[in-house]
Ligand SMILES: NC(=O)C1=CN([C@@H]2O[C@H](COP(=O)(O)OP(=O)(O)OC[C@H]3O[C@@H](n4cnc5c(N)ncnc54)[C@H](OP(=O)(O)O)[C@@H]3O)[C@@H](O)[C@H]2O)C=CC1
């Protein structure tokens with residue numbers, strides 16, 4: 439890897455503290471950052487280099503997966519961090535920054551490779567890119583790259599505008615859009631699983647797969663992010679990006695030895711082939727939900743509308759589920775059920791593949807009523823793969839029963855998503871970053887949901903905190919059901935009953 443300067447906008451913020459500093463430290467400690475390191479942190483507040491370095495050290499103690507002990511190496515790492523005051527809207531601050539970057543390049547003998555990481559609100563992205571261009575920061579004799587965080591726009595139009603403003607200063611090849619789900623080891627493993635296991639590879643198609651279920655459930659609520667979340671909702675916070683990326687990663691098929699371009703082209707093909715949502719049947723295919731008061735791990739929790747910073751009549755969704763189809767011969771008529779929500783029963787990101795049971799079709803007189811074979815891919819917080827098979831139980835008169843074969847791959851030594859992604863960006867490998875085409879096509883697909891929500895035609899279903907989501911989401915699956923949902927509490931059963939009897943529990947749109 440060629441050495442570079444890492445210019446971090448938003449270096450005094452939450453993401454820098456929780457994810458970016460620990461990721462850089464772990465890469466450094468693993469010996470993955472070759473040559474001298476130069477990180478220049480930016481923010482409006484005034485900090486000396488020493489106080490900035492002390493903040494970096496605090497964040498390592500709090501968030502690094504690796505134990506942090508004082509050593510000459512640690513001191514060397516901390517000394518590579520310097521700080522400059524920069525207000526996004528002040529062009530003179532960028533000229534000052536250019537002087538700072540050049541001074542460090544000379545002091546450390548660094549090539550003019552510059553990584554600009556925008557860990558600031560998306561409203562600043564366009565202005566920063568323009569100022570990088572205008573100030574000369576982008577005129578390098580080496581490479582320049584831009585890492586940006588989500589959210590990438592708030593709808594199709596704003597995403598296009600944002601992309602145009604970035605393209606004025608950076609080419610698509612220079613832009614690395616982070617979707618941290620793509621940095622998770624098990625997501626990165628998905629493709630390998632398929633091409634290196636002939637058994638799975640053969641089964642990865644509509645002939646054998648009955649349906650695919652992708653769940654990202656969380657027990658946390660809105661926390662301190664009311665201002666952002668009440669506008670974004672689950673649709674923009676998780677669904678348009680992380681969930682649709684998981685669909686692409688799950689459904690694409692690649693030959694071994696594929697290039698990053700092949701991966702992106704296959705992903706584009708998948709998202710392009712997702713059958714468009716029609717206004718007429720949107721409510722049968724998409725379920726929006728919001729958590730009511732409930733109980734999580736034995737503790738009572740408030741309704742979303744009672745959370746600090748959220749209005750009592752908020753119509754924002756904290757849960758969304760959808761049924762979608764991919765119009766491609768490999769996936770023809772295989773439903774993909776996807777859902778994500780806050781304040782649910784458990785924290786879990788998981789893909790479940792339900793295989794068809796050829797003997798259980800209606801015309802077969804020898805129906806066995808077997809449980810289907812399931813392939814379960816646990817992405818987090820526990821990582822692992824399980825296969826559910828049917829076998830005879832000799833102690834139960836040879837009765838058939840399901841057994842699970844499981845491999846747990848959790849390992850605290852494994853790099854975290856941000857480490858993987860920052861490392862790849864430094865190498866210039868864009869495989870696990872979202873290409874603009876994927877982002878644009880994802881917004882295009884969710885646009886009818888945004889419009890129906892704004893027009894009040896997509897109802898908002900309440901679900902009790904601590905449940906598996908609104909009962910209406912079960913109906914998406916018809917005769918099938920969500921696999922591996924933990925049993926729900928009485929509260930859930932009660933509210934399900936209320937759903938049926940009392941239209942108060944289903945709020946029509948705003
Ligand atoms: N935190 C998280 O877990 C996640 C965050 N993100 C995204 O990452 C980005 C950063 O989030 P987060 O760290 O949480 O946000 P914070 O609000 O914690 O930090 C914002 C940062 O931006 C800087 N900043 C704000 N205004 C200006 C300005 N006018 N000029 C220069 N710097 C400015 C602040 O510095 P100062 O106050 O010193 O000016 C601060 O360093 C956002 O886009 C967010 O959506 C994405 C996924 C997860």
Ligand SMILES: O=C1O[C@H](COP(=O)(O)O)[C@@H](O)[C@H](O)[C@H]1O
Nearest residue numbers: 618654656658675676680787818
């Ligand atoms: O991007 C986001 O992801 C987190 C969930 O990520 P995970 O890695 O903890 O599963 C979510 O809590 C947050 O609202 C969202 O912005």
